[in-house]
Amino acid sequence: MSRPRPLGRHEHGQNFLTDPSVPAALTAVVTGWPPSPLLELGAGDGALTVPLAGLGRPLTAVELDLHRVRRLRRRLGGTVTVRHGDLLEARLDRHQDVVSNVPYALTTPLLRRLLAAPRWGHALLLLQWEVARKRAAVGPTSALTARWWPWFAFRLVMRVPATAFRPVPAVDGGVLEITRRPVPLVDGPPRAYQRTVDAVFTGRGRGVVDVVGRRFGHRLARAWAAEHAIGPRALPRDLDAGHWAALHARIRAR
CATH class of the missing domain: 1.10.8 (Helicase, Ruva Protein; domain 3)
Structure with missing residues (x-):
């Protein structure tokens, strides 16, 4: 029988949540959304997957590490659809909400891809603290935020200390909530x-x-x-x- 890998392996650039209060806080935010299906990108060891599954909504979790995919499937049985795949290639054109503890190195490509995708309603992303602040326009606004503001509202939810992760990253995290506006602020494409x-x-x-x-x-x-x-x-x-x-x-x- 294969032995679990040591906690905190992040060969795909991900820092894993070990403080249970953080997934609980993120799940509380999701609870306030309309009850749409959920897509988790970068499920890792399931720190977010398990509490999200407890909401009783259809949940698809995407994870690149095949070893972790197998562990999650054994752990969650048939209650969650666990897919082996790259989070930058997951389908984003469905009526669903998105949750992700984003590998820091993939933040910009994931954001660009997510904002350009149709139909999803809400997204809750755990990013680097300064990136989350900038995208939420807490302080100076970035061009990326300004380019998508008419279609999305950005909110900074909370700060997550670096000690909530393993391995411990050099910077704190920040939770960014993105909500698609029901009526855009500008007309046209x-x-x-x-x-x-x-x-x-x-x-x-x-x-x-x-x-x-x-x-x-x-x-x-x-x-x-x-x-x-x-x-x-x-x-x-x-x-x-x-x-x-x-x-x-x-x-x-x-």
Whole structure:
């Protein structure tokens, strides 16, 4: 009989949860969502899988390590569908909610893939603390958040100390909740709006109003800034979802 691998092996870049209070807190958040099927990406040793299974919802858990897949199948029987596969290749085009203790090295590709996928309603992601803060726009806003704000709301749920993981990572974790908006803040496909965001974040100027003026016209920039009380020293990272949506609407109406 094969012996279990030592706790904390993370050959796929994952740090495993060992503090039971963290899965309990994440499961409590999921309990507040509408009762959709659940997809867990990167199930690991099942620290999140087991409490999620207790919710009684259809649950699919994806794990790359075949050894852990077999252990989870034995442990959970037929109550959970445990699939052997890469979390970056899992299907995301179904009506479901997503939960993941994300391997830190895969954070950006997973986020990009998740945000571009249709139909899922909620996502709860355990990321590096600073990444979770940035994506939730606690402090300066990132271009990635701004590019998807009209379609998703981002919320920072909690901070998770590094000591809750094995092996202990160099930084704390943070839980990010992403909710698909029932009605987007802008009309039309994302590409046109995202070109606006990219142009402003990469444009030259002494502040966001100057950047917008140089790119889209100073009259438009002044009217937009006056309507939303945006000062001359404001930067793209200082804008919120409403600012970006209003700017895009003005540009489309020109």
